[in-house]
Structures are given as structure tokens and as C-alpha cells.
Amino acid sequence: MHSLVFIKQVPDAAQVRVDYHTGTLIREGVPAIINPYDTHAIEAAVQMKDKFGGIVSVLSMGPPMAEEALRKALSMGADKAYLLCDKVFAGSDTWATSYALWAGAQKVIQENGPVDIFWAGKQAIDGDTAQTGPGLATRLDIPLVTCAIKIIEANPEKGYIIVQRLIEGGSETLQVSMPCMITAEKELNDLRFSPLPDLIKAVKSSVQLLNSTNTTIDPAQCGLKNSPTKVKRVFIPSKRERGEILEPSGKEIADVLFEKIEPVLKQMGRV
Amino acid sequence: MRKNDFDVIIVGAGPAGLAAGYVLAKEGISVAIIERGIFPGSKNVMGGIFYRSSLDDLIPDFYKEAPIERHIVEQKIWLLSEDSMFSTGIKSEKYNVEPYNCFSIFRAKFDKWFAKKVADASAMIINETVVKDLILDGDRVIGVKTDRPNGDLYCDVVIAADGVNSFLTKSLGLRKKITTNNVALALKEIIELPDKVINDRFGVSGSSEGVTIEITGPYFDKMRAIGFVYTNRNSLSLGLGVVTEDMVKLKINPNDLLEKFKSHPAIKPLINGGETKEYMAHLIPEGGYYSMPKLYSNGFMVVGDAAMLVNSIHREGANLAIESGKFAARTYIEAKKIGDFSQKTLSSYQKKLEDSFVLRDLKTYKNLPKLLEEKQYLISKYPKFIIDAMYEMYNVDKVSKSEKIKLIMNKAKKELGYFNILKDVFSVWRDFR
Numbered sequence: 023m024h025s026l027v028f029i030k031q032v033p034d035a036a037q038v039r040v041d042y043h044t045g046t047l048i049r050e051g052v053p054a055i056i057n058p059y060d061t062h063a064i065e066a067a068v069q070m071k072d073k074f075g076g077i078v079s080v081l082s083m084g085p086p087m088a089e090e091a092l093r094k095a096l097s098m099g100a101d102k103a104y105l106l107c108d109k110v111f112a113g114s115d116t117w118a119t120s121y122a123l124w125a126g127a128q129k130v131i132q133e134n135g136p137v138d139i140f141w142a143g144k145q146a147i148d149g150d151t152a153q154t155g156p157g158l159a160t161r162l163d164i165p166l167v168t169c170a171i172k173i174i175e176a177n178p179e180k181g182y183i184i185v186q187r188l189i190e191g192g193s194e195t196l197q198v199s200m201p202c203m204i205t206a207e208k209e210l211n212d213l214r215f216s217p218l219p220d221l222i223k224a225v226k227s228s229v230q231l232l233n234s235t236n237t238t239i240d241p242a243q244c245g246l247k248n249s250p251t252k253v254k255r256v257f258i259p260s261k262r263e264r265g266e267i268l269e270p271s272g273k274e275i276a277d278v279l280f281e282k283i284e285p286v287l288k289q290m291g292r293v
Numbered sequence: 294m295r296k297n298d299f300d301v302i303i304v305g306a307g308p309a310g311l312a313a314g315y316v317l318a319k320e321g322i323s324v325a326i327i328e329r330g331i332f333p334g335s336k337n338v339m340g341g342i343f344y345r346s347s348l349d350d351l352i353p354d355f356y357k358e359a360p361i362e363r364h365i366v367e368q369k370i371w372l373l374s375e376d377s378m379f380s381t382g383i384k385s386e387k388y389n390v391e392p393y394n395c396f397s398i399f400r401a402k403f404d405k406w407f408a409k410k411v412a413d414a415s416a417m418i419i420n421e422t423v424v425k426d427l428i429l430d431g432d433r434v435i436g437v438k439t440d441r442p443n444g445d446l447y448c449d450v451v452i453a454a455d456g457v458n459s460f461l462t463k464s465l466g467l468r469k470k471i472t473t474n475n476v477a478l479a480l481k482e483i484i485e486l487p488d489k490v491i492n493d494r495f496g497v498s499g500s501s502e503g504v505t506i507e508i509t510g511p512y513f514d515k516m517r518a519i520g521f522v523y524t525n526r527n528s529l530s531l532g533l534g535v536v537t538e539d540m541v542k543l544k545i546n547p548n549d550l551l552e553k554f555k556s557h558p559a560i561k562p563l564i565n566g567g568e569t570k571e572y573m574a575h576l577i578p579e580g581g582y583y584s585m586p587k588l589y590s591n592g593f594m595v596v597g598d599a600a601m602l603v604n605s606i607h608r609e610g611a612n613l614a615i616e617s618g619k620f621a622a623r624t625y626i627e628a629k630k631i632g633d634f635s636q637k638t639l640s641s642y643q644k645k646l647e648d649s650f651v652l653r654d655l656k657t658y659k660n661l662p663k664l665l666e667e668k669q670y671l672i673s674k675y676p677k678f679i680i681d682a683m684y685e686m687y688n689v690d691k692v693s694k695s696e697k698i699k700l701i702m703n704k705a706k707k708e709l710g711y712f713n714i715l716k717d718v719f720s721v722w723r724d725f726r
């Protein structure tokens with residue numbers, strides 16, 4: 023079984039502050055971590071390896087310091103780590119990012135063989151778009167299960183997996199054929215406390231760097247310039263006014279409420 | 294016999310452990326540094342004045358690439374009473390030329406940088422792992438147990454660089470009992486201010502020049518307390534170290550004390566308008582020479598704060614940690630040549646420290662902790678007298694200067710007593726002779 027996990031390094035949200043003058047995030051001095059949802063994707067992939075054998079590859083796109091995140095993934099039990107790192111990727115939106123990751127994945131497949139399950143976190147805590155995983159599934163043209171909370175059965179021999187996923191107000195269970203793409207919720211598993219030999223292995227392993235010259239990536243499809251998403255404005259949402267609290271009781275309250283609502287309804291042309 | 298995983302295992306990636314690791318790795322010795330924090334520096338609190346010379350031996354001109362805040366051009370000492378401040382110190386252009394004497398730094402950034410250097414020298418740094426115990430063969434240390442599954446590691450020598458609470462030295466029984474008189478509780482805040490504001494308030498001509506202020510005096514009542522204010526690029530490190538015994542005895546809430554410190558009329562304008570960004574507390578071993586543990590055992594050496602190597606009066610700790618780390622590493626290299634890691638061979642580590650400024654300085658100040666324990670008033674009553682005398686001499690109120698001197702002398706007689714002054718002078722002289 024070959025799993026490929028897409029991970030992202032993000033600033034630790036618990037420690038990010040907002041610069042109220044510019045409306046941007048102050049990232050200076052904030053520790054970088056693996057996107058928390060991605061850690062569960064890694065764990066799920068490593069559990070597959072523990073059960074069925076095979077290997078786990080991890081791929082990330084980011085600045086050189088994202089190597090730390092990949093090393094962490096290695097210490098969690100991944101075997102091969104790749105970092106897409108090139109100026110041409112800078113400013114990519116989710117569309118361009120999934121393109122670059124897709125191209126990077128081709129390289130990983132070339133080196134480590136076909137992938138049975140592609141994994142990612144359900145979303146990154148810095149952008150919160152939840153689009154990269156689905157974007158990758160589309161480009162790879164494979165079935166997609168987002169927001170996975172439980173692996174019910176995996177059968178690599180017959181080439182299917184049954185996954186429970188979170189939906190609004192409940193959950194649903196899907197069976198998909200492999201290869202497939204699964205994005206993880208935190209409920210998917212509990213992270214392991216890695217054994218020491220894995221930590222040592224992680225320090226010793228190398229992270230392979232991918233860029234526009236050693237992959238088939240087309241720079242004309244990456245980066246800020248080639249991203250269809252345009253940021254129009256970044257702003258801090260204005261604080262919502264505190265609601266009015268009414269304290270009369272019994273029948274009285276209905277009258278008071280009606281008095282409040284009537285003019286609004288009139289204005290809307292509803293009465 | 295079991296195969297070694299590494300030649301040397303160092304516990305703790307502070308300055309002591311990193312320095313030892315660097316020297317060993319450069320010699321091609323296989324070494325692992327085990328750190329419980331998520332990265333080296335993540336658990337470290339330091340007011341932040343780092344002296345150049347000890348690290349410069351290892352990484353020449355390190356300050357040109359390391360993350361430093363400001364080089365220090367002026368060091369001041371302030372004595373505070375309720376409403377006054379007496380100031381002395383040294384500012385020199387000699388401090389303003391490369392290679393600088395010392396720097397303000399943030400340990401979280403600095404240690405991370407240092408660790409990268411050490412890793413590049415091919416020492417293995419293992420983070421997020423706690424050493425729980427030593428593995429012994431008879432009375433010989435042969436490895437460590439960590440909190441990780443399959444977490445035992447074997448080696449020739451373990452170097453304990455695990456800081457002030459050194460659990461390892463305790464577990465081997467090398468440590469003397471640490472009393473509340475031997476450790477200070479240090480509190481520290483980082484207060485953010487624009488660099489231009491800092492430059493103006495501290496009278497320096499650029500954002501790379503810095504100032505330090507060490508503060509004591511009757512304002513801290515009967516406590517053995519030293520306050521400090523150090524300039525970083527865009528913030529101030531402000532804090533206090535108080536001998537824990539005094540805090541307990543006088544039932545002082547450390548936070549109240551810090552607030553009191555910040556509200557002093559001489560301190561307040563320095564931090565005015567600043568935003569407190571971080572707040573930290575940590576212990577500093579201040580017991581000095583007499584509180585040191587035995588520094589070595591079979592297959593074992595102790596470095597840095599774990600060995601209580603801090604010169605509190607000169608706020609030297611990180612540099613002594615580095616110095617001791619180097620000596621321990623060199624001792625291992627010599628021991629490896631003869632293939633013997635017994636106490637007898639490793640005792641040359643202590644010898645090296647004794648021949649260097651590290652233990653010479655600690656010996657010079659060896660009686661200081663005891664002296665201040667018995668005569669706390671040396672840093673409250675005398676400063677008060679100096680402040681009052683100074684105030685009097687500059688206060689023109691038509692009393693003649695000779696009259697004023699008489700008044701001051703009378704005050705000295707009343708508050709301190711001539712005979713007591715003589716006794717104190719003698720005991721200080723005797724202790725530092």
C-alpha cells in the first residue's frame with residue numbers, strides 16, 4: 023500500500039495576532055506547525071502502512087523552512103518526504119496550489135510507484151478554504167471523501183475503502199474504489215507518541231527538494247499571477263453590536279416583541 | 294556488552310548542551326542531544342545579555358549571522374528608594390566597536406540558530422523527548438531512558454546539561470540539597486516599544502546599540518532582589534530575580550513585586566506606552582561555588598546550570614554554560630583516546646574548569662551568597678544612605694555644605710553605626726580578598 027499525504031506548514035493559530043493597523047496577520051516569531059488536520063491524515067496513512075505494509079510519502083509546497091514540517095511527518099512514521107520549493111509557486115491560490123501539488127505527486131509516483139490513497143487534512147487553519155484536497159482529487163480524477171472521521175474497512179486487495187464522513191447534522195458512510203483521496207477531520211484518529219527510533223530516523227533522512235526544473239511543472243500555471251483568485255480587500259470584520267435584552271414576562275413579552283418586529287416587517291413589505 | 298547507539302548523549306539543548314555537542318560533532322564523535330522542548334530554546338527564559346567571548350572561540354564572528362537584538366554600549370547600575378534613584382555605570386565607545394563585548398538576545402531565536410549550527414556539524418538533535426532516567430551498570434552510567442517507546446539509548450558518557458532543576462544530577466546523588474537560599478525566582482516581561490522610542494529613552498544613536506540597567510536598593514524592602522531592564526531592538530526585557538527564601542519569608546507575591554517595580558518613578562517612563570507581549574518565570578541557581586554538585590562520575594559529567602555555574606552578580610550564566618560544555622567535550626575527547634571513561638579520567642573536567650575563569654570567578658564570589666543571606670542590608674541600608682546623601686548634597690536649601698556633611702555623618706552614625714560600618718567593610722574585604 024502506498025499512501026501519499028499532502029501537508030502544509032502553518033503558523034500556530036493559537037499564537038497569531040492581528041496587526042490592527044494593516045489588518046494582516048503578524049507571523050513574526052510565531053512557531054510554525056503542521057496544519058493540525060494534516061497530522062491526522064499522516065497518522066491515518068501510517069496506520070494503513072502498519073496494517074498492510076508498504077510506504078508513506080509526504081509532499082508539501084512551501085518555503086525552505088517547511089522542511090521542518092516534513093521532518094516532523096517523518097518522525098510520525100512517514101518514509102519519504104518531498105518539498106516543492108520554488109519562487110514560481112509564491113502567492114499561489116488553491117487552484118494553482120493543487121496544480122503544483124498534482125505535478126509534484128507525479129514525481130513521487132515516478133519514484134515510489136502508484137499511490138493507493140491520497141490523504142490531506144480537511145482544510146488548512148490559516149486559509150480555511152478546504153479546496154486543495156478536492157482540487158487535487160479533481161485533477162487526479164479519482165473519488166473523493168472529505169471530512170473523514172472513521173476508516174471502517176480498507177481492502178487494498180479488492181481495491182476499495184469504506185469511510186465514515188462528517189456531514190451537517192450527522193455522518194454518512196461511503197465506499198469508494200482506490201485510488202482515492204481522503205481528507206481528514208481530527209476525529210479520524212488519535213496521534214501516536216512516536217517511538218524514539220522514528221525520531222532518529224527522521225533526523226537522519228533527507229527531504230527531497232522539487233522545483234520547476236526537476237519536475238514537469240509548468241510555471242505558467244503557478245504563482246500569484248496565474249491564480250484565478252484575486253484578493254480584493256483584507257479587512258477585520260466589524261464587531262457585531264450587542265443585541266438588546268428584553269426582560270418582561272408572560273403575555274407582555276409577546277406585545278413588546280411585536281412592537282419591535284412590526285416596523286421591520288413593514289419595511290420589508292411583509293405586513 | 295551492548296552496542297552503543299552514540300558515543301555521547303547530552304541531555305538538554307541549552308547553551309551548555311549545544312556547546313558540548315558542537316565541539317564533539319566537529320571532532321567527528323557521534324553525539325545525540327535530547328531536548329524536551331519542541332525545539333531548542335522553546336523552553337528557555339533569559340533576561341538576555343549574552344557575552345561574546347565564549348561562543349566566539351567555537352564560531353568565530355558568530356554575531357554577524359546570529360539573531361541578536363542590540364550590542365550593549367552602556368551598562369548602568371541603579372539604586373532605588375521609594376522616590377529616588379541613584380545611578381552609576383559605564384558607557385564607552387570601546388563597547389561600540391566590533392567585535393562587541395555583549396548583546397541582548399532572545400533565547401528562543403538564539404538557541405534555535407545555535408542548534409542549527411550544531412546540527413550542521415552533524416550532531417543529532419532529538420526534540421520533544423524527555424530523559425526520564427539514567428541507565429547504570431553498577432556505578433557506571435551507560436545510557437539514558439527516555440519517555441518514548443523503544444526509548445533507551447546507550448553511550449560511553451552522558452553529559453547532563455539539563456538546567457537548574459537537573460534531575461539527572463539529583464538521581465545520581467551528586468547534588469547537594471538545594472535550599473531556597475540557593476535559587477532565585479526570576480520573573481520577566483517583554484514589553485514592546487518602537488525602536489525609535491527605545492533609542493530616545495535610552496540615549497543611544499541607533500537601533501543596534503543597547504543599554505542594560507541592573508537595579509537594587511531599599512525599594513525592594515528586605516529582599517535579596519535584583520531588577521533589570523535590557524533593550525532589545527523593538528522591546529525591553531524587564532524583570533526581577535529574588536532569592537526564593539526571601540519571597541517565602543516575607544510572604545511576597547512575585548507579581549505584586551513586579552508591578553511595584555514597574556511603577557517606580559524611574560522605571561515607569563521607560564516602559565510607558567509599551568505593550569507586555571510575554572511573561573515568563575524561571576529559576577536561577579544563585580548559590581554559587583558552595584552549591585555546586587560533584588561535577589563528574591563514571592561515564593557522567595555535569596555542565597551549565599545543572600552544575601550551578603552562574604555568576605549572578607555579573608549575570609553570567611549562558612557564557613559559563615558554554616565554557617563548561619566545551620571543557621566537558623574536550624575531556625571526553627581525551628578520555629576516548631585512552632578508552633577510559635571512569636571518574637578518574639573524567640576528573641580532568643573539573644581541573645579544566647578550575648584553571649579557567651569560570652571557577653576562579655565563582656571562587657572569588659563564593660562567600661557572597663552567605664554574606665547577603667546574613668547581611669541583606671548591604672544592598673538596602675547602604676544604598677539608602679548613598680541615595681539620601683546624594684540627595685542632600687544637591688539639594689540647595691541655604692544649609693551650608695559643611696553643615697550638610699555633618700548631617701550626613703550623623704545619619705550614618707545613627708542608621709548604620711560607625712562600628713558596624715567598619716565590621717561590614719572588614720567582612721566584605723575578608724570575603725573577597
Ligand SMILES: Cc1cc2nc3c(=O)[nH]c(=O)nc-3n(C[C@H](O)[C@H](O)[C@H](O)COP(=O)(O)OP(=O)(O)OC[C@H]3O[C@@H](n4cnc5c(N)ncnc54)[C@H](O)[C@@H]3O)c2cc1C
Nearest residue numbers: 305307308309329340342424455456479597598610611614
Ligand atoms: C530571567 C533570567 C535571566 C537571565 N539572564 C542572563 C543573562 O543576562 N546572561 C547570562 O549569561 N545568563 C543569564 N541567565 C542564566 C542563563 O539563562 C543560564 O545560565 C543558561 O541558560 C544555562 O544554560 P544551560 O544550557 O545550562 O541550561 P538551560 O538553558 O536551562 O537548558 C537546559 C535544557 O535542558 C532541557 N531539559 C531539562 N531537563 C530535560 C530532560 N530530562 N530531558 C530532556 N531535556 C531536558 C530543557 O528543556 C532546556 O532546554 C538568566 C536566567 C534567567 C532565568
